[in-house]
Amino acid sequence: MTIGDISLVLVGAGKMGGAMLSGWLDMGLNPANVTVIDPGLPQEMNQLAEQKGFRFIATPYGIVCPDVVVVAVKPQVMDKVLPTLKSLVGASTVVISVAAGTPVSAFKAHLGEEALVVRAMPNTPAQVGRGMTAAFASHGVTASMRTLTAALLSSMGMFVWVESEGQIDAVTAISGSGPAYVFHMVEAMASAGEALGLDAETAGILARQTIVGAGELLHQSALPAATLRKNVTSPGGTTAAALNVLMAEQGGLGALMEKATAAARDRSIELSK
Numbered sequence: 001m002t003i004g005d006i007s008l009v010l011v012g013a014g015k016m017g018g019a020m021l022s023g024w025l026d027m028g029l030n031p032a033n034v035t036v037i038d039p040g041l042p043q044e045m046n047q048l049a050e051q052k053g054f055r056f057i058a059t060p061y062g063i064v065c066p067d068v069v070v071v072a073v074k075p076q077v078m079d080k081v082l083p084t085l086k087s088l089v090g091a092s093t094v095v096i097s098v099a100a101g102t103p104v105s106a107f108k109a110h111l112g113e114e115a116l117v118v119r120a121m122p123n124t125p126a127q128v129g130r131g132m133t134a135a136f137a138s139h140g141v142t143a144s145m146r147t148l149t150a151a152l153l154s155s156m157g158m159f160v161w162v163e164s165e166g167q168i169d170a171v172t173a174i175s176g177s178g179p180a181y182v183f184h185m186v187e188a189m190a191s192a193g194e195a196l197g198l199d200a201e202t203a204g205i206l207a208r209q210t211i212v213g214a215g216e217l218l219h220q221s222a223l224p225a226a227t228l229r230k231n232v233t234s235p236g237g238t239t240a241a242a243l244n245v246l247m248a249e250q251g252g253l254g255a256l257m258e259k260a261t262a263a264a265r266d267r268s269i270e271l272s273k
């Protein structure tokens with residue numbers, strides 16, 4: 001089965017649901033086979049539905065056993081949303097949840113023990129085909145369903161399976177939330193540029209384009225990040241002066257990143273309770 005043949009219901013048309021949907025439509029998902037459910041009927045998604053030709057409705061009604069149901073609502077509303085999905089999930093429907101925290105057991109509790117659940121953790125660069133998604137397939141998900149899930153999730157960037165559900169908490173902390181860390185780096189570099197005397201507009205352009213360029217270089221180059229870093233760093237030069245601060249064992253970025261990602265991982269675990 002190719003992505004063009006999949007019948008898909010997306011529950012939750014917010015930032016992540018919308019990003020995935022844009023990516024999938026660009027990659028060949030047939031809009032005629034797509035239904036999006038979101039009670040708020042957000043205006044932006046309404047316009048996209050009219051433009052692309054998929055069905056956009058407020059409540060799950062008149063949908064029978066799609067190949068895939070993707071759940072992209074906040075973990076906090078999951079207990080309210082899942083009971084409304086029981087009637088549309090068939091024996092061969094794969095339920096792919098992208099929610100942080102919500103465990104497979106919560107899906108089975110609402111949809112039935114036999115429900116075929118995949119927990120996936122994408123990120124918003126999926127919107128432009130540069131996503132990173134990792135997923136865990138629960139008991140009962142067959143090889144062909146894994147293939148179908150992998151086809152869908154790898155269509156929006158890179159995709160890997162993880163072998164235990166617990167690893168999804170770490171994935172969430174690194175690649176799920178990760179784009180926000182990079183966007184914050186742009187903000188921090190722009191502020192630092194202003195502090196060094198650049199005007200706000202120029203500092204913003206320099207910071208943003210530096211991250212864009214470094215990201216594209218990482219994308220196009222086969223070299224490890226450490227080598228690309230060394231290629232910028234002249235001995236005794238300006239980069240080395242900055243890296244002495246950023247790579248300091250005490251108070252450097254490494255220690256800060258460990259602390260930040262541990263906080264994200266812990267929050268993911270908390271959300272599962």
Ligand SMILES: NC(=O)C1=CN([C@@H]2O[C@H](COP(=O)(O)OP(=O)(O)OC[C@H]3O[C@@H](n4cnc5c(N)ncnc54)[C@H](OP(=O)(O)O)[C@@H]3O)[C@@H](O)[C@H]2O)C=CC1
Pocket residue numbers: 011012013014015016017037038039040042072073074075077080081098099100121122123124176177
């Ligand atoms: N944003 C990200 O980068 C990532 C998010 N995720 C996960 O994706 C999920 C969604 O996050 P995000 O997109 O950021 O959140 P958003 O709030 O942007 O999106 C959630 C959407 O679900 C809608 N919704 C609420 N109740 C229902 C319902 N009963 N049926 C259908 N839709 C409903 C919300 O409507 P309303 O606003 O009107 O309540 C909203 O449009 C979360 O579980 C999050 O953990 C995973 C990876 C990355």
Ligand SMILES: O=C(O)[C@@H]1CCC=N1
Pocket residue numbers: 100172176177
């Ligand atoms: O912030 C969150 O909880 C979600 C999960 C990963 C990215 N956004």
